Amino acid sequence: QVQLQESGPGLVKTSETLSLTCLVNGASISSSSHYWAFIRQPPGKGLEWIGSVRYSGTTYYKPSLQSRATIRVDTSKNVFSLKMTSVTAADTAVYYCVRGGGTYRPEFDYWGQGTLVTVSS
Amino acid sequence: QSPLTQPASVSGSPGQSITISCTGISDDGVNRQLVSWYQRHPGQAPKLIILEDSRRSSWASNRFSGSKSGTTASLTISGLQAEDEAEYYCCSHAGVSGVSVFGGGTKVVVL
Numbered sequence: 001q002v003q004l005q006e007s008g009p010g011l012v013k014t015s016e017t018l019s020l021t022c023l024v025n026g027a028s029i030s031s032s033s034h035y036w037a038f039i040r041q042p043p044g045k046g047l048e049w050i051g052s053v054r055y056s057g058t059t060y061y062k063p064s065l066q067s068r069a070t071i072r073v074d075t076s077k078n079v080f081s082l083k084m085t086s087v088t089a090a091d092t093a094v095y096y097c098v099r100g101g102g103t104y105r106p107e108f109d110y111w112g113q114g115t116l117v118t119v120s121s
Numbered sequence: 122q123s124p125l126t127q128p129a130s131v132s133g134s135p136g137q138s139i140t141i142s143c144t145g146i147s148d149d150g151v152n153r154q155l156v157s158w159y160q161r162h163p164g165q166a167p168k169l170i171i172l173e174d175s176r177r178s179s180w181a182s183n184r185f186s187g188s189k190s191g192t193t194a195s196l197t198i199s200g201l202q203a204e205d206e207a208e209y210y211c212c213s214h215a216g217v218s219g220v221s222v223f224g225g226g227t228k229v230v231v232l
Contacts, residue, residue: 037221047159047167047210049221060219096166101221106214107157107172108221114166 002026004097004112012091014121018084022097022112023077030055030075035102038071038082040093041114048093052101053080060102087119125211125224132230133201141227143194143211153216156194158187161208161226171196198229206231 008020020038029036037052051061053071061069065084073080084091094116100108126144133139148154158171169178171187174194184199194213198205211224 046226047161047212047223049212049223052219052221062220101214101219103216103219106155106216106219106221107169107178108159108167108212109169109172109178111166111168 002099002110004099004110006095006097006112006115008115008117010116010118012087012117012119014088014119015086018082018087018091018117018119020082020095020097020115020117021079022081023079024099025078027099027110029073029078029080034099034105035060036071036073036080037098037101037108038069039096039098039108039111041096042090042093045093049101050082050084054102058102089119091117092119093117125213125222127209127211127224127227129225130228130230132232133198134232135201135203137201138197138199139201139229141196141198141209141211141229143196143213143224144192146189146192146194146213148192154213155216156187156189157212157214158185158194158196159210159212161210163207167210201231203231205229 003025005023035052038050053059070083094114096114097112098108099110159167161167170181174189175187186197214221
């Protein structure tokens, strides 16, 4: 059974950098068959794909977030991570780490439970 | 890529069939778009129910079916049950650019 678990600060100050890590169990992040993604849901709003990464380091990002978001993989620890710079209140959301996205088998089939990140001064 | 458009809400009585539309899927024949659908109950993570336009996920009920024609995808729920009351999201995945775009979500209400 594939399991994903997000970890990181629940509160980030305005203009600072949001950092989240996702630990993957039950699957190898080095698999060539899948990408790994971060998706968020602001309070009262819909889902928003942020970006996806492959074990090789290939990444795809939502164009409007590309300048602020960086997703990386650490195959030695079977984790991937998100950094988002210059955050504002609009970045307050539940953040999910997910398997999927990219150009091969792009559906998001396994999801973490989600973690709420609040941006406040 | 522009966001996808879904109705804000769809309702039906138990046993009825309902269909949720998802419009704005751009497909120029080169950058092929695949559509997936997700169900989200309050307080839970979304769950994949349809992939590759019309293929049901291994854990989805056979009461769910998906289709796509032109720039519109659709999710049909047959034999509506109380447990189907949830939010539903479509998502298009571009095969060349690697970009995924979600619809705004549809709340299904079982009357």
